[in-house]
Amino acid sequence: MAKYDYVVIGAGSAGCVLANRLTEDNQTFVLLLEAGNPPSLPQHQVPLDWIKLWGTEVDWAYFTEEEPYINNRKIYCPRGKVLGGTSEINAMIYIRGSRHDYDHWQELGNLGWSYQDVLPYFKKSENQQQGASEFHGVDGLLSVTDPIAPSVISQRFVEAAVALGYGRNPDFNGAQQSGAGLYQLTVKDGKRQSTATAFVLPILDRPNLTVTTGALVTRLLFEGTRTIGVEYLHQGTIHQTFVNQEVILCAGALDSPKLLMLSGIGNAEYLRELDIPVVVDLPGVGQNLQDHLQVAVGHQATQDLQPAPTSNIAEVGLFLHTEGRLDAAPCLQFFSGPVLWTHPAYARSGPGFAATACVTNPQSRGRVSLCSASPKDPPLIRMNYLQSESDLQKLLAGIKIIRQIFHSNIFDEFRGEEAAPGADNKSDETLLAYIRETCDSVYHPVGTCKMGTDPSSVVNPELRVHGVEGLRVVDASIMPTITTGNTNAPTIMIGEKAADLIKAAGQVSPKHMS
Numbered sequence: 221m222a223k224y225d226y227v228v229i230g231a232g233s234a235g236c237v238l239a240n241r242l243t244e245d246n247q248t249f250v251l252l253l254e255a256g257n258p259p260s261l262p263q264h265q266v267p268l269d270w271i272k273l274w275g276t277e278v279d280w281a282y283f284t285e286e287e288p289y290i291n292n293r294k295i296y297c298p299r300g301k302v303l304g305g306t307s308e309i310n311a312m313i314y315i316r317g318s319r320h321d322y323d324h325w326q327e328l329g330n331l332g333w334s335y336q337d338v339l340p341y342f343k344k345s346e347n348q349q350q351g352a353s354e355f356h357g358v359d360g361l362l363s364v365t366d367p368i369a370p371s372v373i374s375q376r377f378v379e380a381a382v383a384l385g386y387g388r389n390p391d392f393n394g395a396q397q398s399g400a401g402l403y404q405l406t407v408k409d410g411k412r413q414s415t416a417t418a419f420v421l422p423i424l425d426r427p428n429l430t431v432t433t434g435a436l437v438t439r440l441l442f443e444g445t446r447t448i449g450v451e452y453l454h455q456g457t458i459h460q461t462f463v464n465q466e467v468i469l470c471a472g473a474l475d476s477p478k479l480l481m482l483s484g485i486g487n488a489e490y491l492r493e494l495d496i497p498v499v500v501d502l503p504g505v506g507q508n509l510q511d512h513l514q515v516a517v518g519h520q521a522t523q524d525l526q527p528a529p530t531s532n533i534a535e536v537g538l539f540l541h542t543e544g545r546l547d548a549a550p551c552l553q554f555f556s557g558p559v560l561w562t563h564p565a566y567a568r569s570g571p572g573f574a575a576t577a578c579v580t581n582p583q584s585r586g587r588v589s590l591c592s593a594s595p596k597d598p599p600l601i602r603m604n605y606l607q608s609e610s611d612l613q614k615l616l617a618g619i620k621i622i623r624q625i626f627h628s629n630i631f632d633e634f635r636g637e638e639a640a641p642g643a644d645n646k647s648d649e650t651l652l653a654y655i656r657e658t659c660d661s662v663y664h665p666v667g668t669c670k671m672g673t674d675p676s677s678v679v680n681p682e683l684r685v686h687g688v689e690g691l692r693v694v695d696a697s698i699m700p701t702i703t704t705g706n707t708n709a710p711t712i713m714i715g716e717k718a719a720d721l722i723k724a725a726g727q728v729s730p731k732h733m734s
Contacts, residue, residue, distance in 0.1 A: 232305020237715030304416030317703030577618020
């Protein structure tokens with residue numbers, strides 16, 4: 221029976237990084253388990269086609285429960301079920317977040333997670349097209365590149381935002397985050413570069429790395445409160461694999477808490493209701509769920525705006541503070557591009573352009589729970605979008621800012637009829653109703669295995685699960701609060717930092733395989 225030093229569960233944005241970094245030592249043996257298969261669809265390589273991957277075999281295609289604050293709508297939650305995880309089906313935007321995000325994590329008791337602590341790990345993974353600097357690295361495995369052929373309408377968005385006083389920002393990941401500019405992407409030579417492409421596929425020949433795809437982990441194995449291995453379903457057969465050192469859970473903010481609960485780690489009273497034997501009473505598992513929410517303003521266009529194949533559609537952005545505060549992270553993020561993306565009720569044929577406003581620091585909190593004790597069932601997801609009135613008011617402010625930008629004379633030659641919310645929707649009352657009717661996820665779930673030292677936390681600052689030995693969680697679920705912007709880059713950073721934490725703690729036993 222195989223025995224590894226580490227088993228990594230989930231080959232996504234963090235798991236692929238860990239698999240690479242841990243096996244740099246050729247005496248460290250790692251098993252990487254992924255429920256999906258290697259990417260094989262042509263759409264994986266074409267940046268423009270990312271949305272065509274949703275709902276295919278590489279997507280878990282989850283939905284939330286009925287969300288009570290947005291007209292009881294169920295919201296789609298695409299999650300990557302593929303080697304590379306959600307980095308294989310996302311919009312490829314590379315945003316680290318604000319320095320304030322990480323300093324806040326440290327203020328919450330997570331020593332070692334300040335901005336100055338995590339910046340070296342962002343730089344470590346990065347091969348930055350714009351060159352090395354105080355903020356950027358060029359020796360990493362992940363290509364971070366400028367858009368190749370951004371649409372004229374995206375460039376007009378930047379010009380209009382600057383003309384209105386919002387400022388130009390050539391690097392959202394540099395000295396400051398505020399301002400308007402083009403998003404950098406995880407694209408190399410015009411093709412998507414997922415964490416699988418960057419970190420795993422080039423090292424498949426390492427003899428100390430075993431990658432098993434199509435493997436659904438069903439539970440963690442324990443002796444008392446010591447994690448000793450994992451059980452997984454592969455090709456119709458249940459397998460068990462044991463570890464010398466640790467099991468590392470990298471299944472994401474929706475599936476990591478699910479697997480912990482299935483394995484007996486969670487709210488003890490809740491687990492007993494499902495007849496799941498309790499290993500550790502940890503009530504924070506599955507709580508603290510956060511996500512970015514957005515609302516769109518879209519116009520028909522007076523001329524064709526067909527995006528290039530290298531476009532990710534959401535080409536350009538803006539970060540700003542609605543209250544003029546520069547001592548905190550921006551509270552709104554905007555995405556814009558040459559496609560009329562709106563709620564289906566507001567769809568129009570022909571060319572168009574749109575922008576969405578996103579609340580970067582939502583106050584609403586949801587949860588992940590189980591619908592049964594079967595690992596084959598999806599998790600129950602309740603986001604509680606717009607539970608907080610402040611989230612709703614920020615989206616309202618966002619609509620007004622987008623309208624201000626789109627009604628700049630810089631857009632005159634392109635601007636047709638406003639398709640959404642529609643020119644007749646002017647009052648705050650009708651716009652608030654429009655938000656509840658049409659707002660949608662930016663697909664950034666985090667927080668369900670919160671890092672911290674308080675009773676509601678799940679992992680400590682070394683990402684070890686409280687109350688058990690030999691088990692860490694390394695993915696977006698450990699974020700105590702969501703980062704300001706897209707979450708792929710921060711998750712890769714978490715993988716990089718965790719690899720060093722694990723290497724520093726692990727004394728690999730002389731017997732590596734048995």
